[in-house]
Amino acid sequence: AEPPAIARAQAAVDAWRELASDLPARAAACEAAHRAALAAQKLQEDYVAAAEAFDKWHAEVVALLSPPATAGAVAASDVLRAAAIAMEQLPVGEAHARAAGVAARQMATYNIAQNPSVLTLSHMAAALDQLRNLLSALHAAARDAPTNATVPTARIVAALEDLAAGTKLSPSQLGGELGLVPEHVDFLSSEMDHAMAPKSFDPFPADRQPVPALPLPKVTLDLRAHGLSVIEHVNKARKEPNNYAARLEADLTGAYDSHIFTCPPSWGGRKLRTAEGEPALHDLLRTLRVAPGNLPVLRLVSALDDAAQQLAEELGAGAASSTPLVNRLQARGTFSGSAGEAVVYGVRQPEAIAAQLLLSDGDEQRRNRSFLLNGELKVAGFGLADHPEHGSVCVLVFTSLFATPIHEPAEVECQAEPSELFMRIIDAIPSDQARDIATDALVLGKKVKLGYKPGAVDITVTERDGSQRCSTLKWA
Numbered sequence: 457a458e459p460p461a462i463a464r465a466q467a468a469v470d471a472w473r474e475l476a477s478d479l480p481a482r483a484a485a486c487e488a489a490h491r492a493a494l495a496a497q498k499l500q501e502d503y504v505a506a507a508e509a510f511d512k513w514h515a516e517v518v519a520l521l522s523p524p525a526t527a528g529a530v531a532a533s534d535v536l537r538a539a540a541i542a543m544e545q546l547p548v549g550e551a552h553a554r555a556a557g558v559a560a561r562q563m564a565t566y567n568i569a570q571n572p573s574v575l576t577l578s579h580m581a582a583a584l585d586q587l588r589n590l591l592s593a594l595h596a597a598a599r600d601a602p603t604n605a606t607v608p609t610a611r612i613v614a615a616l617e618d619l620a621a622g623t624k625l626s627p628s629q630l631g632g633e634l635g636l637v638p639e640h641v642d643f644l645s646s647e648m649d650h651a652m653a654p655k656s657f658d659p660f661p662a663d664r665q666p667v668p669a670l671p672l673p674k675v676t677l678d679l680r681a682h683g684l685s686v687i688e689h690v691n692k693a694r695k696e697p698n699n700y701a702a703r704l705e706a707d708l709t710g711a712y713d714s715h716i717f718t719c720p721p722s723w724g725g726r727k728l729r730t731a732e733g734e735p736a737l738h739d740l741l742r743t744l745r746v747a748p749g750n751l752p753v754l755r756l757v758s759a760l761d762d763a764a765q766q767l768a769e770e771l772g773a774g775a776a777s778s779t780p781l782v783n784r785l786q787a788r789g790t791f792s793g794s795a796g797e798a799v800v801y802g803v804r805q806p807e808a809i810a811a812q813l814l815l816s817d818g819d820e821q822r823r824n825r826s827f828l829l830n831g832e833l834k835v836a837g838f839g840l841a842d843h844p845e846h847g848s849v850c851v852l853v854f855t856s857l858f859a860t861p862i863h864e865p866a867e868v869e870c871q872a873e874p875s876e877l878f879m880r881i882i883d884a885i886p887s888d889q890a891r892d893i894a895t896d897a898l899v900l901g902k903k904v905k906l907g908y909k910p911g912a913v914d915i916t917v918t919e920r921d922g923s924q925r926c927s928t929l930k931w932a
Contacts (some may be wrong), residue, residue: 498873499563500572506556507573507580513549513678514583517542521590523670532601534670539594543724544677546587547806551681553580554688592721682806683761683838686852687754689810690828690836693744694751697829701744704811708737723808726847731818740815743825751831757883759788759860760837764851767797771849772841781853790886793856794832798824801846809850832856859886862908869905874898881908890915890929 520538523530557577693700711718712734719726730736763784770778785791800812814829816822827833833854843849862884868877874895882891890913897904897917907914912930919925 496563496566496568499559499566499568503556503559503563504572506552506559507575509678509681510549510552510556510580510583511575513545513552514587517545517549517587520545520672521587521594529665529667530670531667532598534672535594535598535601538670538672539591539598540724541672542587543591544804546584546591547685548678548681549580549584549587551678551685551688553577553584556580677840679765679838679840680756680761682840683756685806686809686838686850687756687836689807690813690852691753693810693814694754694829694831695749697744697747697749701741704737704744705741708811712737719803719805719808723803723805723811726802728802736815736817739822740825743822743829744814747829751829752834754834754836754854757835757837757858757860760785760835760853760855760858761839762837763788764797764837764839764853765841766839767799767853768839768841768849768851771799771851772843774844785853785855785858789858789860791855791858792886794830795853795855796823796827796830796833797851797853798827800824800850801843802848803850804840804848813852827852827854830854857886857888859884861910863910865909867905867907869903870898871903872898872901878904878906881906881913884908885913885929886931887929890927893917893927 520542556575560571560577707720707722711720712730715730715733717728717730717733719728763781766784767778767781781795781797785795798813800809803809803812810828813824813827816825833856835855835858837853839851839853841849860880860883862880866877866881868875868881870878874882878898882894885891894904894906894915894917902920903918905914905916905918907916911932912928915927915929917925
């Protein structure tokens with residue numbers, strides 16, 4: 457070749473080398489932009505749904521803590537009752553705020569700057585802080601409320617008599633000498649100056665009136681949100697057991713008095729009688745500090761929620777016998793691998809439920825703890841019901857794999873982000889390997905088509921170059 461041709465060829469090679477070095481970055485940027493465009497609408501919808509759920513929950517709790525304008529007085533017991541219900545509801549609001557936070561962080565990852573709701577994360581955080589402070593103030597006010605209104609009356613009468621006798625002034629004159637405002641001086645004059653029996657003096661007549669019970673609005677506990685919060689605490693122990701142990705030790709140090717355990721305020725503050733006392737805590741801390749951690753994240757499945765709720769309601773109703781776990785699972789789908797359930801009484805707060813199950817107080821085999829820290833278990837269900845003796849009963853159900861059947865054919869195609877129908881079909885497939893084929897491809901931004909009919913599924917993955925690969929799974 458002639459030198460000019462060689463020079464042109466060399467220039468072309470150099471240009472290609474320079475361009476080739478930029479291609480991976482450009483391809484990654486294009487891939488990110490493509491995935492962002494696909495994810496934007498879904499993430500914004502997720503944020504709006506979480507924000508609206510939080511707003512509705514917040515309005516209900518504020519209404520619960522706001523006495524009617526016509527209420528002249530509110531009994532301290534009613535204030536404590538309302539505060540207890542609100543405290544039980546607090547994890548639900550926290551769960552909605554966390555869901556919004558997850559969507560917001562994912563939007564930031566995709567450089568989606570627009571906030572799709574007027575309710576920001578900072579607004580939610582401020583509202584939660586305000587409610588916590590309000591609950592603390594209500595507890596303090598109810599605790600300090602006088603239980604016997606005649607005590608201050610007797611003291612006031614005795615003090616006025618002593619002062620009047622010592623100064624030889626009438627009560628109204630004494631009030632003037634003490635610098636009381638005219639309204640108070642007039643009150644003393646009308647009530648005591650001419651009274652023949654000062655012991656009948658009643659400065660607080662309203663305190664003698666019966667206080668009607670405060671009608672509390674019905675606030676339904678969102679069991680799904682509550683369960684998500686419980687599982688979040690369990691996952692912290694499974695993922696980072698050392699960090700969980702450190703926090704638990706800080707929260708529960710000094711909470712035991714022999715066999716009496718006083719729950720921290722964030723757990724409701726109840727006193728519980730334990731079988732072992734503090735040694736159960738020390739045993740749990742030792743276990744967590746040598747645990748390997750990084751166990752698979754548990755995921756809630758609606759069918760397992762139903763199975764757990766069935767047992768919770770049976771136990772709460774005092775049934776002579778409860779439905780076996782296998783029967784409850786088989787009535788709702790197909791499970792494989794390991795399966796088990798854990799039950800705890802007397803606590804409702806998500807953090808308390810997780811901790812009490814991990815403590816496994818009184819059980820030498822620590823069966824509840826072994827279920828929660830079993831790496832083979834990957835899906836769970838949550839149930840909670842009232843209990844006549846212990847106040848509440850909570851049930852967690854676990855399995856390695858659970859498939860919830862769909863009884864009619866269904867077809868869906870997604871890219872980057874799964875739709876609700878996509879996840880329903882995934883949850884109906886009784887195979888981890890088949891599920892991974894579909895979900896892994898979706899995570900990589902590939903187009904995935906699921907063709908489902910009872911007993912079989914076709915999975916078609918379309919690559920970015922247009923090529924396809926298909927997999928079929930059939931089961932009985």
